[in-house]
Amino acid sequence: MSRDTARILALHGGLLVLLFVAQFVLPAYHHGNLARIMVLASYAIGYNILFGYTGLLSLGHALFFAAGMYGMGLGIQHGGLSPAPALLAGVVAGAVVSGALALLALRTTGVAFMIVTLMFAQAGYLTILYFGDYTRGDEGFVLQTAQRMLWGIDLSDPTNRYFAAFTLFALCLCLSLWLVRAPFGRVLVAIRENEDRVQMLGYDTHAHKLAAMVISGTISAAAGAAYGLLFGYVGASFGSVQYSILPLLWVLLGGAGTVLGPFIGALFMFYLIDLSSGLTAAYMLIAGVVLVVLTLFAPQGLVGELRRRFWKGLP
Template sequence: MSASGRVIALHLGLLVLLFALQFILPAYHHGNLARIMVLATYAVGYNILFGYTGLLSLGHALFFAAGMYGMGLTIQHMGFTPAPALIVGIVAGAIVSGALALLALRTVGVSFMIVTLMFAQAGYLTVLYFGEYTRGDEGFVIQQAQRILWGIDLSDATNRYFAAWVLFSVSFVISLWLVRSPFGRTLVAIRENEERVRMLGYDTFKHKLAAMVISGTISAAAGAFYGLLFGYAGASFASVQYSIFPLLWVLLGGAGTVLGPFVGTLFMFYLIDLSSGVTSAYLLIAGLALVLLTLFAPQGLTGELRRRIWKNLP
């Protein structure tokens, strides 16, 4: 089998495995994996901007929340059904990411981080300010009757798992295709040496703008589906910690690898889940694991696999 064939087989094999696990896993892990796949979709979106383009954003919670509230508020206050509500959420994320990109991409480095963080905080405060509609920190529940998509009850565990699997599969395949395309290779070149790419005649601003919109749209899709599948939208999803989470997941799994976001999300989710059952200081255990991984696997779990064993792993 060619190198390209092995790459495709590996990534599609993960999707087949996740599909098969639906029929094997006990209820607890079944529910966990559905949640992990949605959050991993969020990490996939973040990885396109950070891992492949080299832009460190601290404001991705703004896109996640735009998708969640775009979906949730239209269902709650405008009587939308799930299908158009999801579209509204995804479009909201695309618009917000495009608008922020036009402003933030005029800065570089630390300034870019600060601008994205500033706008994310503005989004969080906006959610709190309009608490009459968003219910602020308390949030609001999306009722079971409002979560029926094309006759499919998404509050059912099996249906929820398959919906999460479809969402993750689509974003995963898009990410794999994108990074192997000329556009994706240009993004990697921008990450490595933007000035040289500009000298070769590429419009780096347009490439970074497109990367940020794609990243924000995928993140918004994750937010919209998270709210719909798990029946809740709250201001905590717009807070700083939800901008830090995808960064940690991508760093742990391996920035600039297609598999990295899923591996990092899975690792961190179960690390916190298992350590919280042992001690109330579970964040200390999670922090220690992060330090050890940073020291001994600085490229992340999948990044180390690529460095040591499979050099051509995308």
């Protein structure tokens, strides 16, 4: 093992150890916040694979997040599934939806790709509202405590919920780290930098982008399914444009194309809004000003600037 690889494993492993230990020392409020942040960061990790590493800017990832959430929630609420197969149903739903969208959206590039993904995400959101008899539309539905027992573990319990969120985040983080350091991930980065040259080298760029979109959508769906199960609520708002823009902000703030960027961005954004909302009703103004300042002085994101200034080999 090279020295650089050892440093990378120590950094990412150290974050996981820190998050594991945090469970035992954090007060209840921050304990619950961090569980939520880890699930949302997992969503951002999925988004980062497509945007940060492959260079495809999607404005429709809420479709995948909602597909996972409703695949799980409807399976429990109307299909009588237990949490384990319901989670699997959510992940499969996200994989199928992302695969179908990829086949259509990847026929376009640039701005057209953004518009197509946004259009299909909006269609998904309107579909949720249209079938309100089953989805309960904007109101959504609550999963009861008895419906959230996974292998005898009560996921409504704060400690169990935290460790479930931690497990999901750890799996997504390790998968992302492995993926971007593997030959497949190297090709994705090359496509982001110069797709024409990658094609000249003999790689099937369309197949790689298709695979990246399916992987990205599947991870996002897993995060959506976990979010609904861990926090006991499934609602149409998670399929709205807001939840397509948020992972983009998290990734940009943390550092697009960095493994730790999605978590740092989600953590920073969550507490920025949380703290500013305690100061004024115009909290989004404060958040907006801070985001503009960060964009001006740290254009590559927080982790991206760390890589640019101090550690060129940081994945």
